[in-house]
Amino acid sequence: MKSVIFDLDGTLADTSGDLLAAANHCFREMGHGDVLQHGDDAGVALRGGRFMLTAGLKRVGAYDVDTVDRYYPVLLAAYGEAIAEHTTLYPGAMEAVEQLKTLGFAVGVCTNKPEGLARQLLTELDVLEAFGALVGADTLPVRKPDPAPLVETVRRLRCDPRQCLLVGDSDTDRNTARAAGVPSVLVTFGPSGEDMAALEPEALLEDYAALPKVVQALLGPMSI
Known part of the structure; x- marks a missing residue:
């Protein structure tokens, strides 16, 4: 998978x-x-x-x-x-997650936020259950850009670590994916969006509505 x-x-x-x-x-x-x-x-x-x-x-x-x-x-x-007083999900993010799941892809979260805080935030945003795995900064002895947290997230999904990609917003995410030998997709709508092209990811994402097609182009479609 x-x-x-x-x-x-x-x-x-x-x-x-x-x-x-x-x-x-x-x-x-x-x-x-x-x-x-x-x-x-x-x-x-x-x-x-x-x-x-x-x-x-x-x-x-x-x-x-x-x-x-x-x-x-x-x-x-x-x-x-006060973890979710001002925090908002980016437009279309969860719709894209659900569409990916419908297409047969497993989805997880790999973050450099401490795991407990990440779990708390996703719970307060009412989206924790949408993801099959969560790995945070302190889940393992190392954190991104070491590839181990990404590989562990995929392992917890019971998927092939060679058949995944990482969606992120920074050089840390780009370097993590590169170290793991998998594609990265960097979003351009965050505060550092204008700097993402210089990192040369496999794809740039301007709108979450495009993500399912980008994923299928990079990983190939799932057979379900």
């Missing part, structure tokens, strides 16, 4: 608003106020918690690695308390 694996942040959902709110909670505790701005810093948010803390602290001239390490758990706790 062939499978389509999705990244979460910036691919299935725009999570930037809630991530930025969690980071600013930390910066306020430090006495810096709201350092990161909604909209302008969406791309920063989608690079993860440590990246947000690092970027914000450098912006105010207060960066040191110990502060990042100390506040990372604070950020995760704040994020978990």
Whole structure:
């Protein structure tokens, strides 16, 4: 069976608003106020918690690695308390997921968000049950761009890791797919969309409505 694996942040959902709110909670505790701005810093948010803390602290001239390490758990706790207040699924994302399943493809999520938070978010968005497997940043000892999380997601779907592709929004996803020897499809509607073409994925995706045809072109149709 062939499978389509999705990244979460910036691919299935725009999570930037809630991530930025969690980071600013930390910066306020430090006495810096709201350092990161909604909209302008969406791309920063989608690079993860440590990246947000690092970027914000450098912006105010207060960066040191110990502060990042100390506040990372604070950020995760704040994020978990308000994980879906501003987060929205991208238009057509779940319709495409369901169409892929109808065509016979298995679907899973492979994210660098901690697994517990990813599971919580997908549950609050009421879409967890749509996916047959979920692997997060801490599910294995390694995370993307190491190919092991992608391979493990496919394994949990009981599919062939040579017959999958990864839908993502970053160089991390492109490099993960390349390391696994499978195609990548990068979305262009996220904050860093204009940079995706330079990564030379097997396909670019401007609209989720096109995804089923893109998948079939890259993996071939399923016989069901």
